[in-house]
Amino acid sequence: MPELASVQRKIEPTTSTAPLAVSVRGLWREFGEVPALRDVALTLHGGETLSVLGPNGAGKTTLLRVLASLLRPTAGEVSVLGCPLPRESWRARGRIGYLGHEPLLYRDLSGAENLRFAAQLHGLQGDATGRIAELLDLVRMSRRADELVRNLSAGMVQRLAVCRALLHQPELLLLDEPRSHLDPEAAALVEPLIGPSPERARVLVTHEIDAGLADADRVLALRAGGAVAYEGLASGLSAGDARAIYGGAP
Amino acid sequence: MKVPSLRALSIATILCLGAGFTLVFFYAPLDADQGFVQKIFYLHVPLAICSLAGFMIAGVHAIRHLRSGDPVHDARSYVSIHLSVIFGVGVLLTGSIWAHASWGRWWVWDEPTLVSFLIVFLLYATYYPLRYAIEDRDRQARYASVFAITAGAFVPLNFLAVRMAQSLVHPRVFATTSGGLPGSMLFTFLVCLAGMALLWTCLVCFELAAKSASAKLSRLRRALEGETYAAPNRSRIAPSVPSRAASPLT
Amino acid sequence: MSGGRDRGPDRGRRRGHSLHAFRAILAKDLRVELRTLQSVPAMALFGVTTFVLFRYGLDRTKLSGGLAAGVLLATVLFAAILAINRLFVAERDEGGFDAIRLAPVDGTALGGAKAAALIVYLVVLEAITLPVFALFFLDSWAGLAPVAGVLALADVGLAATGVLVSAIAANSRARDLLVPLVLLPLLIPVMIAAANAAEPLLAAQGPAYGGIGKWVGVLALYDMTFIAVGFAVYDFLLED
Structure with missing residues (x-):
C-alpha cells in the first residue's frame, strides 16, 4: 500500500493541486560574460521534491542561490512562493530555508x-x-x-x-548537498528534519545520483556550462541516463 | 543624451572653441595687473566648471542607474567621471601655471577654490581602483553608482568647508562670480565656457559611441566564432554599452 | 537586474521589523567585540603610539591650539580606519551577508547597526585616548569636555561615510587598500571642521568658545548629508 502511494505520487505530480512553489522560465545567469545558467525552466509544486543533478560547473549552486534570492537572474522569469524575483524578493525572504556550502x-x-x-x-x-x-x-x-x-x-x-x-x-527548502560533512549517523539524524514533507517543497542539489533520484518527484539535470539536459518527472530519467550527463554525452 | 549626430556636435565644438580662443587673443583686453598670463583664466575656469558639472552629471546618471538598473546609465556615469578627471588634470596644471605666474609659486594653499578642487580630484581619482577591485560586473556598476552619488554629495560640502577655513581672504584677481568682469571679458569667458562644455559633451558622446560599437563588434564576433571568442584587451573596469543587449535573450 | 526597490503595502511592517533587526545586529556586533576584543584595543594602542610618534615628529612636549587639535583629530581619524576596515569582515567571511539577506531585513538595518557599532567603538576609543592626550600634551584639562562634544559630532560623520566605504570595500578584492584610499578624501571636511572647532577649545590660555558655532554647524551638515545618502543607497550595497 505505501509502495502504491509513492508510485502514484511520481506519476501525477504535474496535476498536483498544491500551489506552485517554484516556477522558472528562460532563466539565464551570467558572471561577467560567462553564462552559468542557460535558459533553465522548471516548475515545482508544494510538497514535492526536485533533485538537481549535474557535474561540477553545471550551475547547480548558482541556481539555488538565484532561488534563494541571493543572486539576481540576468534574464528570465523566476517566481518563488508566488513572488516574482527580484522585484518582490523580500516577500519570499523569510519563507525560504537555505542550506548551502557555508553554514552561515x-x-x-x-x-x-x-x-x-x-x-x-x-x-x-x-x-x-x-x-x-x-x-x-x-x-x-x-x-x-x-x-x-x-x-x-x-x-x-x-x-x-x-x-x-x-x-x-520555511515553506521552501533549498538544500545544497546537505549530507556533506555528516557521518551516516548524523545524516540519519537530520534526514527527518530536511526530508520530504507535504508541508514544504524541496530543491535538493546532490552528487549522489541514486539517492537523488529516489528522493525526488521531479529532476532537473544540468550539463557543464549550465544548459538543461533533462527537466521532468523523476520516473522519466534512468540512473544510467543521469550518469551519461555527468560524462558529458548528450 | 539624445544628440542629433556626432559630426554636428564635433563641428559645433570646433567652431565654438575656435571662436572662443580667437576672442581671447584678439578681442579680450589685457588685464591691467597681470598682463598676458591672465588669459589662462579663459582656459582654467571653464575647465574647472565643466569638470565639476561633469561630476554632478555623473551623480545624476548614478541615481538613474540605481533606480532603473539599466547599465546604460552606469556607462554614462563612468564616462562622465572619466572625462571630468581628465579635465581635472587640466584644471590643476593650468591653475598651477597661473599661480606661478601671478604669485611666483607653483602651488598656493590659500586659494580655496584650487584647494577644494584638489581634494575633489583626489576623491574621484579613487573611482578607478574602486571599480577595479570589484569583479562582478553588476556589483561593480552598482557600487560605482553608490560612490558617484556619495562623492556628488561631498563636492558642495567640501567647497563650503574649505572656503570657510580660509583665515585670510587672499586678494583675488578676479571675482569668482563673473559679475566683476568688464563686459568684453565676460563675453569672451562665456563663449569659452560654452565651447568647453561642448567639448566635454562631445568627448562623452564619442566615448559612449566607441564603447557601444566595440560591444556590438564583440557580440557579433561571439555569434560568428561561438563561445571560444574572448574580447581582446577588454578593460575590466569600463562598462560595456549596452551590456544589456549582450544578454542572449535579444 | 530589473527594478529598483519595491514599494509594496507591507513596507511599513518591514520598517517595524527592521528595528528589531537593527537591534539584533548591533547587539551581535557588540557581543562579538566584547568577546574577541579585535577592534577597540587595537585602535587605542594605535592612538597612544601615534601620540608618541607625534611627540618626536613635531619635537614638542606641549601642544595647544591648532597643533593640538590637528594631532588629536588626525590620530582619531586614522585609528577609526582600523575599525572601519574590520567592520564587515565577519559578515563577508562567515556568511553574515547571506544570512541577513535570507531574512526579511532591510539593508538599511544592517548599515544602521554597523554605523551604531562604529560610533560605540569610537566613543570608547576617545574615552581612552583623550585623557592620555591631555596627560601627554596639555597643561589644562578645561577644554576636554567640549572637545569630546566636537569629537562626538565628528564620530557620527565618520560612521556615516565609514560604513558606506566599508561595505563597498568588504565585497571587493582590495579591502584594506580601498578603505583608506576612498575614505580619507571623504573625511577632509570632517577634519577641517572638527580641527577648527577644537582649536580655540585647546588654546594655551584656556578654552574659548568664539567662532566654533559655524564649525559645529558644518559638522552637523556633514553628518546629516551622509546619513541621508546612506539611507538612500544602503539597500543597493546589500544586494548580490
Missing part, C-alpha cells in the same frame, strides 16, 4: 546565540526559545549549544546550520 554561522558566537540571532532576524519572538531548544535536541546538539562555533567540528556545525535553515519553518 558566526564563529565567535555559540550555536544557541547564532540561532537566537537568526530568530531575531526572522522576527520570531515569543516561541523562539522553545523552537531553538527543540531543534537543538533533535540534532543532538543541546549539550554543546553554548560552545563557540569555532570550536565545533564540521559535522556539528552542519547540524547547527540545519537548525538555522529550519528555524522559521
Whole structure:
C-alpha cells in the first residue's frame, strides 16, 4: 500500500493541486560574460521534491542561490512562493530555508546565540526559545549549544546550520548537498528534519545520483556550462541516463 | 543624451572653441595687473566648471542607474567621471601655471577654490581602483553608482568647508562670480565656457559611441566564432554599452 | 537586474521589523567585540603610539591650539580606519551577508547597526585616548569636555561615510587598500571642521568658545548629508 502511494505520487505530480512553489522560465545567469545558467525552466509544486543533478560547473549552486534570492537572474522569469524575483524578493525572504556550502554561522558566537540571532532576524519572538531548544535536541546538539562555533567540528556545525535553515519553518527548502560533512549517523539524524514533507517543497542539489533520484518527484539535470539536459518527472530519467550527463554525452 | 549626430556636435565644438580662443587673443583686453598670463583664466575656469558639472552629471546618471538598473546609465556615469578627471588634470596644471605666474609659486594653499578642487580630484581619482577591485560586473556598476552619488554629495560640502577655513581672504584677481568682469571679458569667458562644455559633451558622446560599437563588434564576433571568442584587451573596469543587449535573450 | 526597490503595502511592517533587526545586529556586533576584543584595543594602542610618534615628529612636549587639535583629530581619524576596515569582515567571511539577506531585513538595518557599532567603538576609543592626550600634551584639562562634544559630532560623520566605504570595500578584492584610499578624501571636511572647532577649545590660555558655532554647524551638515545618502543607497550595497 505505501509502495502504491509513492508510485502514484511520481506519476501525477504535474496535476498536483498544491500551489506552485517554484516556477522558472528562460532563466539565464551570467558572471561577467560567462553564462552559468542557460535558459533553465522548471516548475515545482508544494510538497514535492526536485533533485538537481549535474557535474561540477553545471550551475547547480548558482541556481539555488538565484532561488534563494541571493543572486539576481540576468534574464528570465523566476517566481518563488508566488513572488516574482527580484522585484518582490523580500516577500519570499523569510519563507525560504537555505542550506548551502557555508553554514552561515558566526564563529565567535555559540550555536544557541547564532540561532537566537537568526530568530531575531526572522522576527520570531515569543516561541523562539522553545523552537531553538527543540531543534537543538533533535540534532543532538543541546549539550554543546553554548560552545563557540569555532570550536565545533564540521559535522556539528552542519547540524547547527540545519537548525538555522529550519528555524522559521520555511515553506521552501533549498538544500545544497546537505549530507556533506555528516557521518551516516548524523545524516540519519537530520534526514527527518530536511526530508520530504507535504508541508514544504524541496530543491535538493546532490552528487549522489541514486539517492537523488529516489528522493525526488521531479529532476532537473544540468550539463557543464549550465544548459538543461533533462527537466521532468523523476520516473522519466534512468540512473544510467543521469550518469551519461555527468560524462558529458548528450 | 539624445544628440542629433556626432559630426554636428564635433563641428559645433570646433567652431565654438575656435571662436572662443580667437576672442581671447584678439578681442579680450589685457588685464591691467597681470598682463598676458591672465588669459589662462579663459582656459582654467571653464575647465574647472565643466569638470565639476561633469561630476554632478555623473551623480545624476548614478541615481538613474540605481533606480532603473539599466547599465546604460552606469556607462554614462563612468564616462562622465572619466572625462571630468581628465579635465581635472587640466584644471590643476593650468591653475598651477597661473599661480606661478601671478604669485611666483607653483602651488598656493590659500586659494580655496584650487584647494577644494584638489581634494575633489583626489576623491574621484579613487573611482578607478574602486571599480577595479570589484569583479562582478553588476556589483561593480552598482557600487560605482553608490560612490558617484556619495562623492556628488561631498563636492558642495567640501567647497563650503574649505572656503570657510580660509583665515585670510587672499586678494583675488578676479571675482569668482563673473559679475566683476568688464563686459568684453565676460563675453569672451562665456563663449569659452560654452565651447568647453561642448567639448566635454562631445568627448562623452564619442566615448559612449566607441564603447557601444566595440560591444556590438564583440557580440557579433561571439555569434560568428561561438563561445571560444574572448574580447581582446577588454578593460575590466569600463562598462560595456549596452551590456544589456549582450544578454542572449535579444 | 530589473527594478529598483519595491514599494509594496507591507513596507511599513518591514520598517517595524527592521528595528528589531537593527537591534539584533548591533547587539551581535557588540557581543562579538566584547568577546574577541579585535577592534577597540587595537585602535587605542594605535592612538597612544601615534601620540608618541607625534611627540618626536613635531619635537614638542606641549601642544595647544591648532597643533593640538590637528594631532588629536588626525590620530582619531586614522585609528577609526582600523575599525572601519574590520567592520564587515565577519559578515563577508562567515556568511553574515547571506544570512541577513535570507531574512526579511532591510539593508538599511544592517548599515544602521554597523554605523551604531562604529560610533560605540569610537566613543570608547576617545574615552581612552583623550585623557592620555591631555596627560601627554596639555597643561589644562578645561577644554576636554567640549572637545569630546566636537569629537562626538565628528564620530557620527565618520560612521556615516565609514560604513558606506566599508561595505563597498568588504565585497571587493582590495579591502584594506580601498578603505583608506576612498575614505580619507571623504573625511577632509570632517577634519577641517572638527580641527577648527577644537582649536580655540585647546588654546594655551584656556578654552574659548568664539567662532566654533559655524564649525559645529558644518559638522552637523556633514553628518546629516551622509546619513541621508546612506539611507538612500544602503539597500543597493546589500544586494548580490
